[in-house]
Amino acid sequence: MLTATSASDIAKDIYTIMLGGKEMEQITHLVASEGNYEKSTLINAKMNDTSKSGIDILDCFSDAINRLKAQPFRSFSIDQPIKTNEELTVSFSYVRNLPGKNRLIDSEERSVKIKIRKRDANNVSIDIRHASSFDAKNALELLDKIVSPIDDNTNDSDVNLSHVNLGILTDKNRVAFFDKLSVHTFNAWRLKTITSITVQRGTWADDENEAEEIIDDSDPTGTLAGINQAVLNGSGLRSNSFVQSSLEQGYIISAMKYRYECTKEAGEFIVGISSRSKDLRVDIEKSYCDEDGKLYIQPFPRSQQDEIIQLFQNAANSVFLELCDEQQHALNPIK
Secondary structure (H helix, E strand, C coil): CCCCCCHHHHHHHHHHHHCCHHHHHHHHHHHCCHHHCCEEEEEEEEECCCCCCCCCHHHHHHHHHHHHHCCCCCCEEECCCEECCCEEEEEEEEEEECCCCCHHHCEEEEEEEEEEEEEECCEEEEEEECCCHHHHHHHHHHHHHHCCCCCCCCCCCCEEEEECCHHHCCHHHHHHHHHHHHCCCCCCEEEEEEEEEEEEECCCCCCCCCCEEEEECCCCCCHHHHHHHHHHCCCCHHHCHHHHHHHHCCEEEEEEEEEEEECCCCEEEEEEEEEECCEEEEEEEEEEEEECCEEEECCCCHHHHHHHHHHHHHHHHHHHHHHHHHHHHHHCCCC
């Protein structure tokens, strides 16, 4: 310490004394844990056709949230919503019971953030940030309460939720959704590879998948390499024999994980796009930062993760709505 020329030199020399190997391993696991990666669920909402014109859709949500805050005997706590011209943010917390746990830890307080972003005067996208699917379920229940009619004697409400449900797409368009998302271009990132594809037997109405097959980097058959080739050369998922065989056997694609490389700085990340039940999830799975020419697992800053989540949600939403419009026009062609 007496001969060190800088604080960084001191840190390098003494951290193994102050913190042993076991402590350093624990710290590393905490930094790289899944809890440090952003998880999200995406749904949409639109003004009811019977609503009065000229009403700001964000004001509708803000008023409804404040009415809910004023109700007694709530099982959750809602913070004051923060509104700008284009976005409304609200956080809520609740206590989750943990059956079978020690009495000292038989419950835990959970917090969820909801961001409502205006797409146009009558439509918004709702971005639910959560740590687990249980949190997302509670957030969706809260949103149902928020958009429920004020008067119990009427079924009309100012706003209706519209789920990003891949299950309403045709078989062809369910595959096209992931194909179109794969070729979507971003300014700061470039698709490098597909790291995983999940196929399941059944429909998206199933919350639990009884028959699910995940093909990832550990698959010894080389199936993922063929899927990568099909996606990256633009021929599409249906041209791959594994995907084609799975579809013929009644499977659907329920999730894909994409690995992107940053074009403006050294770094990479894996983003997962998945559909469970009737909602779409966009999750940061892992990220890598450059150090001395090598990539190491390290969570991106929250602001950077937030940017990735938002842009992928926008892309997924655009592809989904485009496919819905195509289906609608096919059923009701303009004469």
